Amino acid sequence: MIGRLNHVAIAVPDLAAAAARYRDLLGAKVSAPEALPEHGVTVVFVTLANTKIELLEPLGEDSPIANFLARNPAGGVHHLCYEVDDIIAARDRLKAEGARVLGDGEPRTGAHGKPVLFLHPKDFCGTLIEIEQA
Numbered sequence: 001m002i003g004r005l006n007h008v009a010i011a012v013p014d015l016a017a018a019a020a021r022y023r024d025l026l027g028a029k030v031s032a033p034e035a036l037p038e039h040g041v042t043v044v045f046v047t048l049a050n051t052k053i054e055l056l057e058p059l060g061e062d063s064p065i066a067n068f069l070a071r072n073p074a075g076g077v078h079h080l081c082y083e084v085d086d087i088i089a090a091r092d093r094l095k096a097e098g099a100r101v102l103g104d105g106e107p108r109t110g111a112h113g114k115p116v117l118f119l120h121p122k123d124f125c126g127t128l129i130e131i132e133q134a
């Protein structure tokens, strides 16, 4: 069912410092920061040959990554995003098999303008999973 690894998201306390580390030390192609108020994050995209890394910094009062950074003050891997061909079919199959879809279960528009859903980390080896319509 799942296809490509679309991105690995890393929550960071200091986006400028994280972007500089990927750009200057790792020599990666790093985008300008983009504020996504509806997602409560500011994001920088690191483009690799085979996938992307998203560096996420909290934005606003109730950022969904605030608790994660409180537990991981230096930052850390926050979620993995897998592509699926049909997000509704994927959701229905996951729910039918007992996997927990976060929120109201309806896809939201993600950072790339495509529908996304998040799956409970306890159902996927302790890792928050995002699925994105390919």
Ligand code: CO
Binding pocket: 007, 009, 054, 079, 081, 130
């Ligand atoms: Co993501």
